[in-house]
Amino acid sequence: MNALDVEGLCIDFHTERGTLRAVDRLSFSVAPGRTLAIVGESGCGKSATALAILGLLAENAETSGRISLAGQALTPQAQRAARGRELAMIFQEPMTSLNPAFTAGEQVAEALRLHEGLNPRDAMQRAIAMLERVRIPEAARRAKQYPHQLSGGMRQRVMIAIALACKPKLLIADEPTTALDVTVQAQILALLDELKRETGTAVVLITHDLGVVRDHADEVVVMYAGRVAERAPTAQLFNQPEHPYTIGLLGAAPRLDSRRARLASIEGTVPDLRNPPPGCRFAPRCPFALAACEALPALAELAPGHWVACHRAPLDAVIAA
Amino acid sequence: MTPLLHAQGLVKHFPFRDSLGRARGAVRAVDGVSLSVPQGRVLAIVGESGCGKSTLGRLLLRLIEPDAGQLRFNGEDVLALPPAALRARRREMQLIFQDPFASLDPRMTVEAAITEPLILHKLHRGRERTRVAELLERVGLRPELARRWPHEFSGGQRQRIAIARALASEPRLIIGDEPVSALDVSVQAQVVNLLGDLIRDLGLTFVLISHDLGVVRQIADEVAVMYLGQIVEQAPAEALFHHPRHPYTRALLAAVPGQGGTLKLLEGDVPSPVSPPPGCRFHTRCPFAEARCHSEVPLLSGQTHLAACHLQESLPSPTPIREGAADARLARLQAYFTEHTT
Ligand SMILES: Nc1ncnc2c1ncn2[C@@H]1O[C@H](COP(=O)(O)OP(=O)(O)O)[C@@H](O)[C@H]1O
Ligand code: SF4
Numbered sequence: 001m002n003a004l005d006v007e008g009l010c011i012d013f014h015t016e017r018g019t020l021r022a023v024d025r026l027s028f029s030v031a032p033g034r035t036l037a038i039v040g041e042s043g044c045g046k047s048a049t050a051l052a053i054l055g056l057l058a059e060n061a062e063t064s065g066r067i068s069l070a071g072q073a074l075t076p077q078a079q080r081a082a083r084g085r086e087l088a089m090i091f092q093e094p095m096t097s098l099n100p101a102f103t104a105g106e107q108v109a110e111a112l113r114l115h116e117g118l119n120p121r122d123a124m125q126r127a128i129a130m131l132e133r134v135r136i137p138e139a140a141r142r143a144k145q146y147p148h149q150l151s152g153g154m155r156q157r158v159m160i161a162i163a164l165a166c167k168p169k170l171l172i173a174d175e176p177t178t179a180l181d182v183t184v185q186a187q188i189l190a191l192l193d194e195l196k197r198e199t200g201t202a203v204v205l206i207t208h209d210l211g212v213v214r215d216h217a218d219e220v221v222v223m224y225a226g227r228v229a230e231r232a233p234t235a236q237l238f239n240q241p242e243h244p245y246t247i248g249l250l251g252a253a254p255r256l257d258s259r260r261a262r263l264a265s266i267e268g269t270v271p272d273l274r275n276p277p278p279g280c281r282f283a284p285r286c287p288f289a290l291a292a293c294e295a296l297p298a299l300a301e302l303a304p305g306h307w308v309a310c311h312r313a314p315l316d317a318v319i320a321a
Numbered sequence: 322m323t324p325l326l327h328a329q330g331l332v333k334h335f336p337f338r339d340s341l342g343r344a345r346g347a348v349r350a351v352d353g354v355s356l357s358v359p360q361g362r363v364l365a366i367v368g369e370s371g372c373g374k375s376t377l378g379r380l381l382l383r384l385i386e387p388d389a390g391q392l393r394f395n396g397e398d399v400l401a402l403p404p405a406a407l408r409a410r411r412r413e414m415q416l417i418f419q420d421p422f423a424s425l426d427p428r429m430t431v432e433a434a435i436t437e438p439l440i441l442h443k444l445h446r447g448r449e450r451t452r453v454a455e456l457l458e459r460v461g462l463r464p465e466l467a468r469r470w471p472h473e474f475s476g477g478q479r480q481r482i483a484i485a486r487a488l489a490s491e492p493r494l495i496i497g498d499e500p501v502s503a504l505d506v507s508v509q510a511q512v513v514n515l516l517g518d519l520i521r522d523l524g525l526t527f528v529l530i531s532h533d534l535g536v537v538r539q540i541a542d543e544v545a546v547m548y549l550g551q552i553v554e555q556a557p558a559e560a561l562f563h564h565p566r567h568p569y570t571r572a573l574l575a576a577v578p579g580q581g582g583t584l585k586l587l588e589g590d591v592p593s594p595v596s597p598p599p600g601c602r603f604h605t606r607c608p609f610a611e612a613r614c615h616s617e618v619p620l621l622s623g624q625t626h627l628a629a630c631h632l633q634e635s636l637p638s639p640t641p642i643r644e645g646a647a648d649a650r651l652a653r654l655q656a657y658f659t660e661h662t663t
C-alpha cells in the first residue's frame with residue numbers, strides 16, 4: 001500500500017483580485033521508504049501542495065481531489081490528528097518552526113512525550129539519543145541550548161529529530177536545505193536518506209534544484225504554473241526528458257565540468273495564474289509551440305511510469321524532422 | 322602590465338562588546354587577503370556563508386575601511402585618496418547586490434534611477450533620455466518600460482535594471498555580490514548570459530562573489546576560494562575545477578548535488594570566525610590533517626595555481642567531477658532555447 005496517494009488535487013485561492021488556481025489536477029503516489037521529488041520554480045505550486053497534504057493551507061484556499069495517507073482518506077480532522085505523528089514536516093527555515101523559548105532537547109522530548117506517552121525524564125533521555133542519531137555532536141550539551149544558539153545546519157537536524165521522533169509514515173520536506181551551505185546541505189540530505197532507509201518513512205522532497213533531485217529522489221514530478229509538466233522515475237527523467245520545460249530547466253543549469261557556450265534561457269516569465277494562457281501554460285515561452293498548443297495537452301504515459309503533458313512529445317520526431 | 326585591481330594583505334575585523342561595553346573579541350571577517358584582477362578579466366570569490374566574501378567585496382571598493390593592507394585601482398593608491406577624489410573614482414567601480422531592491426529606490430521610476438548616475442557624473446548631458454533607452458536595450462528591456470516603478474517588475478527584470486544603473490556610470494570594474502542567487506533557475510540563466518555578454522562586449526573587469534559553483538564556472542576566468550577570512554586556493558577556473566589542490570576546495574566541489582551522492586562528506590560546521598583554529602584554519606574538518614596542520618600556518622604558495630595546504634604535493638588525486646555525460650539528444654533539444662531567442 002502506498003504511504004501517500006494524491007488524486008486530482010486542485011487548489012484555488014480566493015483573493016481580492018479574483019480567484020487563481022494554484023494547483024490543477026495533480027496526482028501522484030509515494031510508496032513507503034521512497035522519495036518523490038516535486039521540482040519547479042517559485043510559484044509553481046510546490047508549497048501549496050505540501051500545505052494541502054498537511055492541512056495547513058490558508059483560510060482563503062479551497063481544495064478538491066483526494067489525499068490518502070496509508071490508504072485512509074485525509075479529512076481535515078484526520079489531518080489534525082496525523083500532523084506531528086504519522087505526518088511530519090520540515091521546512092526551509094527551521095527557525096520559524098522551532099519554538100525560541102524552549103531548548104532543542106525539550107522540543108524533541110515534547111514530540112516523544114505526545115507520541116509515546118513517556119514521562120518527562122525518559123522523554124529527555126530519548127530526545128538526547130535522537131539528537132545523537134541525527135549526528136549532533138555533544139548531543140547532551142546541545143540538548144540544553146536554545147534554537148538561536150545553534151547553527152542553521154544544527155537547527156535543521158533538530159527539526160529532523162522532532163519529525164522522526166514520531167516514526168511518521170510520511171515526511172514532507174519543503175526546500176529543507178535551500179538556506180544551507182552546500183557542504184551542510186550534503187550532510188543533511190545524506191542523513192535524510194539514511195533515516196528513511198532505516199524507518200521506511202516515505203518522503204516528499206520539494207526543491208528547485210535538479211541536482212538534489214538527481215541524487216536523492218526515486219521519482220520526480222516537474223510542475224509548471226500549477227500543472228504537472230512531466231512525471232517519471234528519476235533516471236528516466238534525466239536520460240530521456242520529454243517536456244520542453246524540463247529540457248529548458250536542465251539546460252539553464254550551469255555545468256561544473258565545462259563552461260557552456262550559453263545557458264539555455266527560457267525567455268519571458270511565468271504566467272499570471274489569475275489569467276493563465278489557454279491550453280498549454282508553457283506555450284508563451286516554449287520554442288516548440290505550435291497552433292495546437294492553444295488546446296490543453298493531456299498528461300499521457302509515453303513509457304511505463306513516464307507521463308508527459310505536451311502536444312509535441314515525444315520530441316525525437318521534432319529532432320528528426 | 323599593472324592589474325586594474327590589486328589588493329595586498331587586506332584585514333577587516335569587526336570588534337564586538339558585551340552589555341557593559343567591554344571589548345569581548347572580534348569577528349575576523351577578512352584576515353589577510355591579497356589578490357589581483359587584470360583588466361577585462363573575471364575573478365570569482367567563492368566560499369560558504371560567513372567566510373568573509375561580502376566584506377572583502379566592500380573592502381575592494383573601499384566602501385568600508387580596512388584595518389590593514391593596501392589597495393590599488395589602476396595603479397593608484399585607493400586608500401590614500403581624499404574623499405572627493407574617492408567619489409570621482411567611484412564612477413569607475415560599481416557594485417551589484419543580490420537583492421536589487423537594495424539598489425533601487427522604490428520611489429524612483431526606472432528612468433529616474435538610471436538618470437541619477439548620468440547627472441551625478443555629468444555623462445551624456447542633454448541626451449540622458451536617449452542614453453537611458455540605450456542602456457535598457459543593452460540589458461534586454463524595452464525602452465518603454467522606463468516610466469514604470471521598480472515594484473512593477475519581476476526579480477529578474479529588477480536585476481537587469483540594477484545592472485543598467487551600474488552601467489550608466491561607465492565603470493571599468495563591477496563587483497557583483499551574489500548577483501543571481503535570488504533568482505529562479507530559468508531567470509538566473511538569462512541574467513548569467515547577459516552578464517557574460519556585457520563583460521565580453523564592454524571589456525568589463527568583474528569580481529563575482531558567489532557561493533554557487535555552477536554560476537562561477539559559467540562566468541569566471543579565475544577563482545579564489547575563501548575559508549574563515551582567508552584565500553585557501555586561487556587558480557584559473559579550468560585548473561581549479563579539474564585539479565583542485567586544497568582539501569576544502571575538493572570538499573566544496575564534491576558537495577555540489579547532482580554528481581551521484583557517493584562522496585565523502587565534510588564533518589561538522591564551519592568554526593567561529595571570532596577564534597579561528599590555530600595552524601591551518603581548515604584542520605578541524607580536514608580528512609587529511611596531520612600533526613603540523615594543527616600548529617603551523619600553511620602559506621598560499623604556487624605560481625599560477627596557489628594553495629595554502631601543507632600536504633598539497635602529497636594528496637591523492639581529486640575525485641573527478643561527475644556530471645551526467647553531455648548528451649547529443651539533449652544538446653539538440655536545448656539548442657531550440659538558445660537559437661530561438663535573442
Ligand atoms: N558590520 C558588521 N559587524 C559585525 N560583524 C559583521 C559585520 N559585517 C559582517 N560581519 C561578520 O563578518 C563575518 C563575515 O561576513 P560576510 O563578509 O558577510 O561573509 P559572507 O558574505 O561570506 O557571508 C560574518 O561572521 C559576519 O557576521
Ligand atoms: S504543448 Fe506545445 S507549448 Fe506546451 S510544451 Fe508542448 S510544444 Fe510547448
Ligand SMILES: [Mg+2]
Nearest residue numbers: 370371374375
Ligand atoms: Mg554574503
